[in-house]
Amino acid sequence: MNRHASLLLIFSLVVGQALAASSNIPLDTFPSSRVNNNAALQNGAKLFFNYCLGCHGISQVRYSRLKDLGLTESQIKENLFQNSSLANSATTIVSPMKAKDAKVWLGKAPPDLSLTARSRSSHDGSGADWIYTYLRSYYADSSQRTGWNNLVYPGVGMPNVLWDLQGTNTVRFTEETVNGNKTGKQLVSLETTEPGRMTKAEFDENMADLTAFLVWASDPTGQFRKQLGVWVLLFLSIFVFVAWRLNAAYWKDIK
Incomplete structure (x- = not known):
């Protein structure tokens, strides 16, 4: 039995079992x-x-x-x-x-x-x-x-x-x-x-x-990750705002 035939047989068995247990x-x-x-x-x-x-x-x-x-x-x-x-x-x-x-x-x-x-x-x-x-x-x-x-x-x-x-x-x-x-x-x-x-x-x-x-x-750890994610997004928002204002201050005199 070649590789493809083996995979097909395994797939058929798995699907068959799943259907047998379905309602x-x-x-x-x-x-x-x-x-x-x-x-x-x-x-x-x-x-x-x-x-x-x-x-x-x-x-x-x-x-x-x-x-x-x-x-x-x-x-x-x-x-x-x-x-x-x-x-x-x-x-x-x-x-x-x-x-x-x-x-x-x-x-x-x-x-x-x-x-x-x-x-x-x-x-x-x-x-x-x-x-x-x-x-x-x-x-x-x-x-x-x-x-x-x-x-x-x-x-x-x-x-x-x-x-x-x-x-x-x-x-x-x-x-x-x-x-x-x-x-x-x-x-x-x-x-x-x-x-x-x-x-x-x-x-x-x-x-x-x-x-x-x-x-x-x-x-x-799903709930902890979600809670941590809120703080990470808040930190990134503050960081982006500070970086934007800092960038504006650096380039102010050059412009």
Whole structure:
């Protein structure tokens, strides 16, 4: 097989997997203001460490970065993890689950979530929109190995680890037909049949916080860069004005 054929095969496999995991469900809009809200980011971090870190890491983020969210060492120890010395550590945040164990238990190692907020961006919406909608789109499905499915990611291998907060949802589909030919399923309703510990509004708010944390994790220094950029632009504006006036003073007598 020549080089071009190999590349074509790889491209076909990647596109095929992407299409297999796609859906026609419109993405909800993530409330982006939460990314600048430390309280929301702190709650999102708590949810991530309690519900996600067992399988998923954010290996591009160091433990010491969590202090950027306004968390103290005592808060980190109380709400996130017991080993508070990690709060000052340059160690990256990885899942304690070993890849070889994950392959045995789950079929493959769960993905690292460091850049999910970027990689899931598409013409349908931002990566944050995708995460926010995905987290709220689980429903019970006895045909799946885990007992769960997802409207945004049909056939997803991950169970709904947030079911105790959200409750159990069920869906109703109708078959779409064109000229008598079935073309797919159309979502009719997504309803909660067994309530969780949170109301729908509370769950949506918490998922917005978790999404905000993952957006922050994809670029932990982003907010600092934006703030620094304002000062840099202000400095350059002043510098240009001073240089212009100084240039005028130098050339005044010559003219």
